[in-house]
Amino acid sequence: MNYANFPLDKRMPLPNSDAGNGEDFIDIERLLGMAARQAKVVAACAAIGLFLGVLYLQTTPPTYTSVSSVLIDEGLNKVVDEVSAASVSMQTDAALLSQIEILQSARLAAVVVDKQKLDQNPDFMNPPVSALAKGIGFVRGLIGYFRSSPAVDADNIDNISQVDAATREAMIASARRDYAILKLQSEVMAQRVGRSYVIAIAYQSTDPALATAITKAYSDAYLADQLNASFDATERAAVWLQGRLTELRESSQAASLAVEKFKAEHGLAAGSDGQLISDKQLSDLNAQLIVAQADTARAGARYQQYKTIVESGSDNAFNDSAISSDQPASSVIATLKARYLTVAKRLQDIEANFGPEHPQAVALTKEKTDLSTQIFGELKQLTESYRNEYEVALSRETALRQKIADAAGKSSIDNQSQVKLRELDQQATALTTLYQTFLGRYEEASQQQSFPVGKVRIISDAALPQSATSPRTSKVLALALVLGVLMGAGFGGLNEFNERFFRTGEDVRDRVGLKFLGYLPTIGGKVGKDSDDGQGDVKTANTLSAAERRARMRVSVDAPASMFSETLRNAKIAFDVVMEGQGSRVIGVISLLPGEGKSTIAANLAGLLAANGAKTLLIDGDLRNPGLSRNLGMETEQGLMEAVVNGQTWQSVGKIDRQTKLAIIPAVLRGQFSHTSELLSSAGMRRFIENAKETFEYIVVDLPPLGPVVDAKAFAPLADGFVLVTEWGRTPRAMVRSMLEQEPYVANKIVGVVLNKVDLKKLAKYGSLGGSEKFFDKYSSYYLEKSEVRARTAA
Numbered sequence: 001m002n003y004a005n006f007p008l009d010k011r012m013p014l015p016n017s018d019a020g021n022g023e024d025f026i027d028i029e030r031l032l033g034m035a036a037r038q039a040k041v042v043a044a045c046a047a048i049g050l051f052l053g054v055l056y057l058q059t060t061p062p063t064y065t066s067v068s069s070v071l072i073d074e075g076l077n078k079v080v081d082e083v084s085a086a087s088v089s090m091q092t093d094a095a096l097l098s099q100i101e102i103l104q105s106a107r108l109a110a111v112v113v114d115k116q117k118l119d120q121n122p123d124f125m126n127p128p129v130s131a132l133a134k135g136i137g138f139v140r141g142l143i144g145y146f147r148s149s150p151a152v153d154a155d156n157i158d159n160i161s162q163v164d165a166a167t168r169e170a171m172i173a174s175a176r177r178d179y180a181i182l183k184l185q186s187e188v189m190a191q192r193v194g195r196s197y198v199i200a201i202a203y204q205s206t207d208p209a210l211a212t213a214i215t216k217a218y219s220d221a222y223l224a225d226q227l228n229a230s231f232d233a234t235e236r237a238a239v240w241l242q243g244r245l246t247e248l249r250e251s252s253q254a255a256s257l258a259v260e261k262f263k264a265e266h267g268l269a270a271g272s273d274g275q276l277i278s279d280k281q282l283s284d285l286n287a288q289l290i291v292a293q294a295d296t297a298r299a300g301a302r303y304q305q306y307k308t309i310v311e312s313g314s315d316n317a318f319n320d321s322a323i324s325s326d327q328p329a330s331s332v333i334a335t336l337k338a339r340y341l342t343v344a345k346r347l348q349d350i351e352a353n354f355g356p357e358h359p360q361a362v363a364l365t366k367e368k369t370d371l372s373t374q375i376f377g378e379l380k381q382l383t384e385s386y387r388n389e390y391e392v393a394l395s396r397e398t399a400l401r402q403k404i405a406d407a408a409g410k411s412s413i414d415n416q417s418q419v420k421l422r423e424l425d426q427q428a429t430a431l432t433t434l435y436q437t438f439l440g441r442y443e444e445a446s447q448q449q450s451f452p453v454g455k456v457r458i459i460s461d462a463a464l465p466q467s468a469t470s471p472r473t474s475k476v477l478a479l480a481l482v483l484g485v486l487m488g489a490g491f492g493g494l495n496e497f498n499e500r501f502f503r504t505g506e507d508v509r510d511r512v513g514l515k516f517l518g519y520l521p522t523i524g525g526k527v528g529k530d531s532d533d534g535q536g537d538v539k540t541a542n543t544l545s546a547a548e549r550r551a552r553m554r555v556s557v558d559a560p561a562s563m564f565s566e567t568l569r570n571a572k573i574a575f576d577v578v579m580e581g582q583g584s585r586v587i588g589v590i591s592l593l594p595g596e597g598k599s600t601i602a603a604n605l606a607g608l609l610a611a612n613g614a615k616t617l618l619i620d621g622d623l624r625n626p627g628l629s630r631n632l633g634m635e636t637e638q639g640l641m642e643a644v645v646n647g648q649t650w651q652s653v654g655k656i657d658r659q660t661k662l663a664i665i666p667a668v669l670r671g672q673f674s675h676t677s678e679l680l681s682s683a684g685m686r687r688f689i690e691n692a693k694e695t696f697e698y699i700v701v702d703l704p705p706l707g708p709v710v711d712a713k714a715f716a717p718l719a720d721g722f723v724l725v726t727e728w729g730r731t732p733r734a735m736v737r738s739m740l741e742q743e744p745y746v747a748n749k750i751v752g753v754v755l756n757k758v759d760l761k762k763l764a765k766y767g768s769l770g771g772s773e774k775f776f777d778k779y780s781s782y783y784l785e786k787s788e789v790r791a792r793t794a795a
Contacts, residue, residue, distance in 0.1 A: 037765045038492030042485055049484020053477045060130035062468030064208035066215040069460035070222060072099060072197040096192055099199060103190040103222055109181045111221045116213060119173070119180035123207045124214075188218060198459065208465045215462035226456045241442040248435040255428035262421055285404045290425060292397040299390040306383040310376070333378045340371040501729050502736075503766040508753045511733045512740055514724065515752035517574055518567030520601065522757045523552050549631040552600055556608035557660055567754060568601075568608045575721050575751045584693035587751075588621075588701045588719040590712045592735055596727040597756040599628040602702035605723070609698045610662035617650065617696040619665040621715060622704045623676040626667035639668040644684040650692050663696070676704075681714035689718050706739055706746070713746060721751040728758040 035042075102108065118124045129137070189202040201218050205211035347364040354361065502508060505516035551558070556565040579585050589602035599622070606618035620628040623641055634655060643653045643665070655664045679685060692699055701719065703712040716722075726736065740747040 033765065034492065034496050037762075038488070038495060041492045041495065042488030045488030045491060046481055046484040049480040049482075049487065050477060052484075053480025056130065056132060056480070057471055057473060057476055060132070060471050061128040061206045063204045063206055063470050064211050064465040064467075065202055065204045065469040066208070066211040066462045066465055067200055067202045067460070068215045068219040068458065068462040069193070069198050069200050070219060070456050071459045072096065072199065073455055073457050096197065096199070100190045100192065102225070103199065103201060103218070104185060104188060106181055106185055108218070108221055108225060109185040109188070110177075111225070112214065112217045113177060113180045113184055115221065116217050118184060118214070119177045121210070123205070123210055124183075125176070125180065127206050184214070188214075201462075204469065212462050212464045219458050219462065223456050223458065230455075238442060241438060245435065245438050245442055248431060248438055252428065252431040252435050255424065255431050259421065259424045259428050262424055285400060286421075289397065289400040289404060290422065292393065292400050294429075296390070296393040296397045299386065299393040303383070303386040303390040306379055306386055310380055310383050313376075333375060333382070336371055336375045336378065340368065340375065343368045343371060500732050500734060502726050502731055502733060502753075502755055503729060503763070505755070507733065508726075508755070512737050512753075514740075514750055515574060517571045517723070517752035517754045519728070519758040519760075519763065520564055520567050520597075520754055520756045521760050523555060523564070523600070546633050550633050553603035553628075553631055554607055555600075556604040557611050560608070560611065564604070565608060568605050571605065571723055571752065571754060572609065575723070578751055579720055582720065584696055584699065586689060586693070586699045586701065586718060586720045588703050588712065588715060588722045588749075589725060590703050590722050590746075591705050591725040591727075592707045592731060592739060593727070594625075594705050594708065596705070596725050596731060598705070598725040599631065599702050601723070601725050601754065601756060602700050603628060603632065606662055606664075606698070606700040607657075607660055609700070610657070610660035614698055615661075615663075615696045616698045616700065617654070617663045617665065617692050619699065619701045620667040621680060621701045621711070623667050623679065623711070624669075624704060624709065626669055628702045629666035629668075632664065632666070634664065634666040636666055636668060639666045640688075641668065641670060641679060644679055644682065644688050647684060647687070650688065650695070677709065677711045677714040680711050681717070685715075686718060706743070707735070713743060716746050716749060719749060722746065722749050724750050724753045725756050726753055728755045728763075730757075 113119055187203065189200075189204075191200055192198070193200050201215055201222070203211050203214045203218070205214070343364055347361060347368060350358055350361040350364060356365075502511075505519075508514055508516040555562065556568050559565060575585065575587060587605075589598050589605065591598040599620075603618065606616050610616040618628075619640060620626050621640065622628065626639075629639070636653070636655070638653045640653070642648065643650065650663065650665060653665055655666065656662070657664065689699065701715065703715055706712050712722075724736075740750075
């Protein structure tokens, strides 16, 4: 009965992918398993991280930070605003950011470098650095060296060699100063404190005294810079006003000269030069009219000024009041105003020194209010007086206009001359007034130059730091630990990502869709010592004695109560169930790679079957590398190849184990014989197997690996089923899956898979919660102890 004809429902379906079912988006159980498996890696990396953190703390010099706080105080500008035409106010965040940029400017850094002579301070120019910084600097130096141009460097050397010693020293000093400025500019810290108008200035250094000195120097330099900026702005305004005054004075003089010239050209000048009386009278009337207009304008302006002052109320009367030019200096208003100024100044001094609640300040405030009231009363009286003067001047101007209108006989030329004359006279008057105004502004600016007021004051001076600000031991160690854990997690994740091998029976079932027959633990206590069937393991096998190699082939016979034997019993039950009703059963033991232990499995499986009383034949079918015969210590001149080629039966070449009655067909290596696949698929091999079936219930064939040769594929038609041996943690899943897809005839005859060379201590870490792998330690009462297995195999 051919196994390929069995119903498909007895076979496990081949999964669609190697990634599993993917039922859960995040498999928490799998993640916990990964964490448990990689715990040592994470712990080792965390320890390395802590060690590096401690090493960093030991090799990094402590740094100290000194902080000073300055306030951008707009209240200080009020003193200036009272005498300045333009108010210097700062309302936006952009203005504060501009002040921070000023603090971090190269100009301010140059002032501090020169004041503190930092370019000559070795603690500033070459401070001690950590080993990490030295390493980074070394790497940067190497990169810069390889990136630099030798030709340019040679040119620079030639240029420097051509200058004299003094110039060279000057160049070196200038370069040192520039470097100090750039270094200080990059290291100083300035930032706004919250949403306030306070800016914190800080500097870090390994020398606390140096940090304090630089921070103080920066605060003083910034304060001086603000005062100088205010002074420079006022000075520039004064210079501009001076130039403007010169232009206005020249324009005013030119306008006055134009008026006089016009009068002379048109005969409008006063004098007894034969001028007509009517013309002279008209000229006199016009002159009187001009005077009357000026008087009217002056009286009207003065009346409107005082009227506006009176209407604004007594509170603003003093600030807006002015003494008329025709009022004597000893008038009542002048006296009251002088007293008011004296009281105001005394009040300001008292409030500044003792506060506004001081009794004297209260009395002066009351006196100031009384004086303001008296001034307001006098202003009312003056307003009425000036109103009368304005009405009189207006009446006089009206009368003069009427007289001029009555004067007939004027020519059109005279009328045009008078209009032009008035225009020129008004222009000259306007320029004169503008000149007087600018002259007053210039005097104010000149006074302000001698009274510079900045808008910055220091509210917290730099103090000597008592403790280092970096490195912080707790933070460094915590960061090192976190980085170490992350690095360990990364390495652990990489290990898990590279995990492409069979670890559990679930991997066998889910990844390749084959039946899992069980775990075979490592024999002898070391992984790799039971590898006996590959070219790479000949050297390992030769290191063992012949007795040890034979003992490994009889574990199931010598230790029938071991876990190793129990797994082989499970395999026997599996192919008994699958091949039920079949007389003699031909079972091929295969693997994909050399060294996976298939020869050991084949020998122990056959030994177990024979020990149970079944007639069993063990055939070494690996004709190119007969590891089974070599490990059993069978030295013979004839084997499988001779029996098949010569048409002999198994009795002519077989050996019988006296204890188990197991019949063994060895293989004899015959040089570089390469037609082994043709031999295994030949008619002679078929006759040999058919002859053996007549005697034996089980025929176990140790076949070569599927990967390097095709012998197992050639023997597949003669086999009723295969047991696939894969090494735990070594056989790639993708390789097994590829074989199953490429060789469906072999795949359909695979009864199941055994995982060989399993490390039972590590196996539990790969099992799922509730899986059998977690409970192998509880099965010990049913299995022979591993030490006993080792002792028996050694015996």
